[in-house]
Each structure stands twice: as C-alpha cells, then as structure tokens.
C-alpha cells in the first residue's frame with residue numbers, strides 16, 4: 230500500500246510530527262502548498278495533518294486544497310492528524326482538524342485515538358469519547374512521539390491493508 234501524508238505547518242511542529250510518522254510507516258510526505266490533484270490521486274491511503282489556528286480553525290494553507298482532497302480521497306482509507314496546544318487553547322483543542330470532515334464524506338476514516346492524559350475543556354475533534362484521529366501537542370507534550378508509536382501499532386493493519 231502506498232501512503233501519502235499531506236501536511237501544512239506554520240512553525241514546523243506539524244512537519245516534525247509528520248516526518249517522524251512517515252519514517253515509522255514508510256509514507257511519502259507532501260507539503261499541501263505544492264500538492265496538485267495528481268498527488269492526492271496516487272496514494273492508496275491518505276493521511277492529512279494540520280495544526281489549529283485562529284479560534285480552532287484549520288491552518289489556512291489547506292483552504293484551497295480541500296476540494297482536491299475531496300476528489301482524491303473518494304473510496305480510500307483516510308486518517309486525520311490534528312496538531313494543537315492544550316496549555317494555550319483548552320477551549321478549542323485540536324478543533325481545526327474537523328474542517329477536513331466535509332471533504333471526507335466519500336472516504337473511509339480510520340485512526341480514532343484515546344484522550345489519554347490531555348488536559349482541556351473542549352475539543353470539536355472529540356466525538357463519542359475519542360479523538361477522530363491522531364491528536365498531538367508537539368510543543369506541550371514531551372511524550373508526543375510515543376503517542377505516534379502507539380497509534381502506528383494500533384493502525385498498522387489498516388495501513389498495510391491486513392483487514
């Protein structure tokens with residue numbers, strides 16, 4: 230299975246996390262700013278990653294590429310990686326990543342994860358007691374790489390198409 234990780238980043242945290250994740254699963258990294266329709270089309274599994282900015286909104290470089298994601302993710306397995314900061318944004322923690330959802334209606338979303346020790350008041354990324362995908366506070370959680378390790382172990386069968 231070919232896996233593409235599509236990310237945006239302003240300060241580099243999302244890029245660092247995605248580089249680590251890509252190394253663990255043998256995925257190709259794509260900076261969304263330079264992505265075209267053909268990039269979304271060429272992978273079997275798509276992982277999308279974005280930090281939250283503003284008042285819990287997706288990082289703005291994604292805006293014009295979301296329609297490409299919609300077309301390119303049809304019928305494919307897709308996981309969302311949400312990056313945020315719990316100390317400074319406890320009311321909208323990871324919330325920007327839900328902006329992907331309207332564009333993933335024709336995809337098979339996988340990769341929900343446990344809340345596991347995060348401190349916050351509200352997150353739109355939390356549904357039925359679980360985060361919709363992998364949630365990482367790169368700056369404020371010294372164990373963020375371990376969360377990636379755990380998520381990879383849990384989701385390897387899906388990523389490798391074992392079931």
Ligand SMILES: Cc1cc2nc3c(=O)[nH]c(=O)nc-3n(C[C@H](O)[C@H](O)[C@H](O)COP(=O)(O)O)c2cc1C
Nearest residue numbers: 238239240241242243280281285313314318322323
């Ligand atoms: C102006 C501003 C607004 C932010 N808003 C949120 C937010 O609503 N929710 C959240 O979880 N993190 C929020 N953050 C934290 C960033 O998502 C976090 O610093 C992240 O690591 C940045 O990723 P990047 O380095 O890839 O750009 C905000 C940061 C800034 C500077």
